[in-house]
Each structure stands twice: as structure tokens, then as C-alpha cells.
Amino acid sequence: MSSSAYLDAVTGATPAHMPVWFMRQAGRALAEYRAIRADHGFEEVVHTPDLTAEVTMQPVRRYDVDAAILFSDIVTPLQGIGLPIEIRKGVGPVIDGPFRTPADVDRLRPIEPDDDVPYVLESVAILARELGDVPLIGFAGAPFTLASYLVEGRPSRDYAHTKALMRTDPATWDLLMTRLADLVATHLVAQVRAGARAVQLFDSWAGALSPSDYATHVQPYSRRVLARIGDLGVPRTHFGVATGELLGLMAADADVVGVDWRVHLDDARARIPAHAATQGNLDPTAVLAGTEVALAAADDVLARVGDRTDHVFNLGHGVLPATDPGVLAEVVAHVHEQTRA
Numbered sequence: 311m312s313s314s315a316y317l318d319a320v321t322g323a324t325p326a327h328m329p330v331w332f333m334r335q336a337g338r339a340l341a342e343y344r345a346i347r348a349d350h351g352f353e354e355v356v357h358t359p360d361l362t363a364e365v366t367m368q369p370v371r372r373y374d375v376d377a378a379i380l381f382s383d384i385v386t387p388l389q390g391i392g393l394p395i396e397i398r399k400g401v402g403p404v405i406d407g408p409f410r411t412p413a414d415v416d417r418l419r420p421i422e423p424d425d426d427v428p429y430v431l432e433s434v435a436i437l438a439r440e441l442g443d444v445p446l447i448g449f450a451g452a453p454f455t456l457a458s459y460l461v462e463g464r465p466s467r468d469y470a471h472t473k474a475l476m477r478t479d480p481a482t483w484d485l486l487m488t489r490l491a492d493l494v495a496t497h498l499v500a501q502v503r504a505g506a507r508a509v510q511l512f513d514s515w516a517g518a519l520s521p522s523d524y525a526t527h528v529q530p531y532s533r534r535v536l537a538r539i540g541d542l543g544v545p546r547t548h549f550g551v552a553t554g555e556l557l558g559l560m561a562a563d564a565d566v567v568g569v570d571w572r573v574h575l576d577d578a579r580a581r582i583p584a585h586a587a588t589q590g591n592l593d594p595t596a597v598l599a600g601t602e603v604a605l606a607a608a609d610d611v612l613a614r615v616g617d618r619t620d621h622v623f624n625l626g627h628g629v630l631p632a633t634d635p636g637v638l639a640e641v642v643a644h645v646h647e648q649t650r651a
């Protein structure tokens with residue numbers, strides 16, 4: 311047993327209790343985050359290491375979670391190389407001039423983290439010092455999810471342009487996905503070298519694909535990213551939403567597979583090869599209905615985990631802004647208490 315329940319659970323050791331963290335644990339659900347945002351824009355926070363570090367640590371203090379996740383965004387490295395992407399409030403990432411042709415793909419140059427995103431590396435270094443035994447998770451968006459924003463130009467329901475490019479112009483698709491894979495891998499490697507002790511690859515929108523389209527057009531590029539991180543020896547989590555039919559594929563080159571709430575965890579476990587740990591899978595809306603409902607839903611997840619020690623408790627997707635932080639804190643305390651070794 312090490313001093314980190316999170317690292318124990320994802321590396322095959324027996325944790326002192328089931329580790330818990332929440333995707334989007336920093337952010338609008340916390341009054342202390344909104345207080346900082348009252349004076350500073352989102353991108354200003356991301357570009358100012360002291361503010362990034364403060365906002366990253368807020369949920370660790372408030373919830374007693376077992377891991378911190380760097381406060382940043384999946385589009386941060388794309389902005390770092392100069393692409394005109396803006397995060398529009400209540401909408402999400404929007405880009406001026408969506409990518410449709412090989413000339414557009416040429417706008418994607420390799421990233422040099424020291425020069426292009428120095429604030430990310432400085433933030434990671436501060437956090438690695440300040441967090442003590444609580445590991446920092448570095449992250450990036452996976453090639454498909456980033457491609458979906460670049461090609462659609464904005465959040466999308468059906469990914470029509472992205473899937474059309476994938477199917478009708480395989481050479482441009484390959485160029486786009488290869489460049490994104492290399493950019494993302496370089497960005498993650500830099501975070502690990504700066505002090506991140508685990509990484510998560512967010513392929514949030516991969517669930518829009520059939521298993522065969524995923525296997526042909528997306529998996530090779532995500533595996534290329536994960537394989538490069540594998541050389542560094544830090545645990546790699548691979549996450550997406552509505553990926554019930556992709557869980558087995560997503561386990562390749564991953565140490566942990568994220569599971570949303572649409573698949574029961576015991577069913578998900580049967581689809582994921584034994585080498586990989588699991589993470590999830592509480593419905594983010596279950597915590598909106600008060601502590602009693604939240605704890606009952608958490609107990610259902612725990613029952614489906616059974617005696618396994620390789621599960622990381624989390625929501626199936628991010629914390630919703632309307633969430634009561636007090637309920638999340640009760641969920642953390644409850645999971646710790648119910649699973650103490």
C-alpha cells in the first residue's frame with residue numbers, strides 16, 4: 311500500500327479505500343471557483359499558474375478527493391499553437407474557419423510545450439510540489455474529440471462533417487488525426503515530465519461512432535498517443551461518453567477505462583479485458599437529487615464493483631454546474647467509509 315489510494319487502485323496494489331475523484335471537479339459548482347472567475351476570465355485562469363494551481367486545489371480541499379486534475383481545457387494546446395479557438399460560455403469550443411481541406415490541416419503545426427504552453431508546465435510543477443501525496447492527473451483531448459471541434463467548427467450533435475471527412479477523404483483524415491495524435495502525445499509527455507503522476511485521455515465524443523468505424527478511423531491514432539505515454543510508466547485512463555459498445559477497444563494500451571452511466575459497471579467489467587482497471591460510473595444527475603438519492607446510487611455502483619480493488623469511483627461524466635458541493639463531499643466520505651480495507 312502506497313500513500314495514494316488512486317495510484318494503488320490503478321496499478322494493481324490494494325488501496326486503503328476506493329479512490330474517488332470527479333471529472334470537472336474544479337469549476338462552476340464551487341462558490342470559491344466562481345469567486346475567482348468573477349475577477350478573471352477562464353483563459354486568464356488557465357494562463358496564470360498561481361490561479362491554475364489555486365483552482366485545481368479547491369476541489370481537493372472541499373471534497374477530500376484522492377486525485378487532482380489539472381485545471382485547463384482540451385483546446386488549450388490548440389490555442390497554444392495559435393489556432394483561433396474560443397470557448398464560448400454555455401456553448402463550448404468554437405473555431406474561426408473550420409477544417410475541411412488539406413490546406414486547413416496545414417494550420418496544425420507540431421507543439422513545442424516549453425514555448426507554446428509554458429503556463430501549463432509551470433502550473434503542473436507548482437501543483438506537483440503543493441499537492442503532496444495527492445497525485446495530479448494531466449490530461450488531453452483525444453484526436454477524434456479534438457478533430458470533431460476543428461472540423462465541425464463548434465459542438466455538434468451528429469458530427470456530420472467529421473464523419474464525412476473520415477469516410478470520403480481518408481488521406482486528409484489520416485493527416486489530421488496523425489498531427490493531432492502527435493500534438494496530444496507531446497503535450498501529455500510534457501505534463502508528465504513536469505510532474506503529473508497519471509494522465510487521462512478524454513475522447514468524450516467517441517461514442518458517436520460504431521465499433522467498426524472507431525476501430526478503423528480512430529483507434530489507431532488514440533493508441534499511438536497512449537503507447538507514447540506507456541514509455542513513461544504513468545497510469546493512463548481512456549474515457550468517453552456513451553462508449554458502451556467501444557469499451558473493449560478503448561482498453562487497448564490503457565490502464566484504466568472510463569465508464570459512463572449508460573452501462574452497469576458489472577456489465578462494463580465483462581467487456582473490458584482484465585489488465586485494465588475501471589473508472590466511473592455514477593450518473594452526474596444522481597447527485598442533483600439530494601444526499602439520500604446520491605448515496606443510494608453510489609451504493610449501487612459499489613455493489614456492482616463487488617470485492618474488486620481496481621475501481622476508481624467517479625461520475626460517468628463531468629460535475630454539472632448546478633451540483634451541491636455538500637452532496638459530492640458526502641459521496642466521497644461515504645465511498646471511503648464503505649470501502650476501507
Ligand code: CP3
Pocket residue numbers: 332333334335336337338347352379380381382383384385397398399400401402403449512514628
Ligand atoms: O476539473 C476538471 O475536470 C479540470 C478542468 C477541465 C475543464 N475542461 C475546465 C473547463 C477539463 C478536464 C476539461 C476537459 C474538456 N473541455 C472536455 C472533455 C471532458 C468532457 O466534459 O467531456 C471537453 C469536451 C471540453 C470542451 C469545453 N470546455 C466545454 C464543452 C466547455 C463548457 C462551455 C460552457 O460554458 O458550458 C468548456 C469550458 C470549460 N472548461 C469550463 C471549465 C471549468 C467552464 C468555464 C467557465 O465558465 O468557467
